[in-house]
Amino acid sequence: MLLEIKDLKVEVEGKEILKGVNLKINEGETHVLLGPNGAGKSTLFMSILGFPKYNITQGEIIYKGEDITNMETPERIKRGLGVTFQNPPAIRGVKLKELLKIEDSKHEYKNDEELTEDVIKLGEKLKLNDSFLNRDVNVGFSGGEVKRSELLQLLAQKPDFIMFDEPDSGVDIENVELISKEIKNLLDQDNPNSQKGGLLITHLGYILQFVNATDAHILKDGVIVKSGKPKTVLEEVREHGFGDA
Numbered sequence: 001m002l003l004e005i006k007d008l009k010v011e012v013e014g015k016e017i018l019k020g021v022n023l024k025i026n027e028g029e030t031h032v033l034l035g036p037n038g039a040g041k042s043t044l045f046m047s048i049l050g051f052p053k054y055n056i057t058q059g060e061i062i063y064k065g066e067d068i069t070n071m072e073t074p075e076r077i078k079r080g081l082g083v084t085f086q087n088p089p090a091i092r093g094v095k096l097k098e099l100l101k102i103e104d105s106k107h108e109y110k111n112d113e114e115l116t117e118d119v120i121k122l123g124e125k126l127k128l129n130d131s132f133l134n135r136d137v138n139v140g141f142s143g144g145e146v147k148r149s150e151l152l153q154l155l156a157q158k159p160d161f162i163m164f165d166e167p168d169s170g171v172d173i174e175n176v177e178l179i180s181k182e183i184k185n186l187l188d189q190d191n192p193n194s195q196k197g198g199l200l201i202t203h204l205g206y207i208l209q210f211v212n213a214t215d216a217h218i219l220k221d222g223v224i225v226k227s228g229k230p231k232t233v234l235e236e237v238r239e240h241g242f243g244d245a
């Protein structure tokens with residue numbers, strides 16, 4: 001088992017947002033999280049990563065057999081948890097290149113050392129060239145550029161468990177395809193012995209045309225109200241909305 005969430009309750013600013021979430025993700029599986037706005041999907045991501053604002057009042061998060069419920073965020077990231085954000089902040093004065101050097105799990109950079117060929121090649125695959133890497137993080141990036149740069153950071157980090165918040169929102173068809181291909185590679189989905197897994201938040205399910213998700217869940221008002229095969233769950237949502245879920 002890669003990730004197991006047991007009866008997780010989380011408060012933000014004194015308000016209970018997650019009200020007992022249970023979820024199990026095995027190696028080689030990609031799960032999709034659907035649900036109405038404000039259901040708590042992003043909160044679940046933040047709690048798995050252990051950001052201090054997300055106060056876990058009950059339950060456990062077990063990652064690769066280890067209880068990480070009370071672990072500091074950097075420790076979790078070191079163990080292979082990776083995330084991309086829905087609206088990552090712009091960081092004026094910090095070049096994307098510099099951020100990538102911190103995130104690159106394959107190489108320890110000395111002062112002023114250039115990015116490795118490996119990372120530069122990953123950037124090229126995502127159509128992010130050298131002059132782009134010299135820009136300040138997310139300052140004036142287009143929607144598609146934000147998503148591609150978030151993905152590049154994940155690729156440099158090489159996490160074993162990836163959480164992707166709406167990879168298909170605000171992105172045109174060509175870029176969804178490009179992003180999906182790299183998510184697929186990252187998760188090694190065509191390899192039956194893959195040790196990796198993922199959890200993707202999507203509203204429209206667009207990305208499911210390109211990424212083979214194994215399971216889908218509907219999160220509503222802080223609890224998972226339905227789980228099943230992605231195609232079945234998505235069809236039901238498209239027909240009936242989240243109302244009856």
Ligand SMILES: Nc1ncnc2c1ncn2[C@@H]1O[C@H](COP(=O)(O)OP(=O)(O)OP(=O)(O)O)[C@@H](O)[C@H]1O
Pocket residue numbers: 012013017035036037038039040041042043044053
């Ligand atoms: N820092 C915060 N302070 C106060 N309330 C918060 C904070 N973060 C999240 N919330 C509240 O928690 C609830 C769940 O938010 P969350 O972003 O997890 O929902 P979501 O399912 O990801 O929604 P969406 O589909 O709109 O992105 C919302 O009511 C939100 O306002």
